[in-house]
Amino acid sequence: MIFSDTWWGWLLNYLIVFTSGGLFCLLAQVLIIKTKLTPARILVLFLIAGIILQAIGVYEPISEVLRSGIAIPITGFGASLAKGSIEWAMQYGPLGAFAGGLVQTAYGVGIAVFASYIVSLIFKPKSK
């Protein structure tokens, strides 16, 4: 956190997180209304945006300011994938690029798959 030393810095941090996270979602909503893109396409669009930001090296400085505001939207998932791929490629050679992204995001994806499976065993979908 870059503004955490005082109470107003703390407040400013949360204000930035709320506003930036909200604006990303507002942008996605604009795309839904104006272009009639499906949610899946919009997710892929923001994901690739995150990958590109990470690849050209501007994601890290941006995320130091926006923090969860850019990390919680799917852009953060893309950035994590790219971060892992780049780090592994540098460390283990070009083949590392195919493993690093999965390693970096394995916690989230692994738990999401596991929890979804369990939930589908326990709960019945509500009739629509």
Add this chain to the structure above:
Amino acid sequence: MTDNIKRNENYSRYVNAISPSSSALSSLIKAFIAGGITCVIGEIVRNTFGLIPGITDEQAAVYASVVLVVIAILFTGLGIYDSIGRIGGAGSFLPITGFANAMSSAAMEFRSEGLIMGTAVKMFNVVGPVIVNGIVWSAVAGILRYIIALISGVL
């Protein structure tokens, strides 16, 4: 017959003309607020984990998304996320919670078709494109950066 088609066309044009404008602004505001709140919850969890000694901010960020994913999947199971999704629009599917919801709701919905062909296959109905594009394009990013490093003599 042609008259009927023409009338239908006119009608759908009329519906298109009046329906988005009346709800567009409110849906934008709702998406903004829903997305903002989700990110703030993530930030609170992240900062709370960050207080624990020995946990770096980067690890805390991973834990925050894991916590959000688990909450979202639980809410999906309990049927709460549907109501959030109806209100939040993009604010409920763009954050990582929406990713988790898309996965678990598909897993639940197709449970009746069996654990293999239902749950396991349909789980990736919506998030499949995200995973596939994520792996492909992040691998491209990694290889490009490797080549650039090779050329510029860093490696």
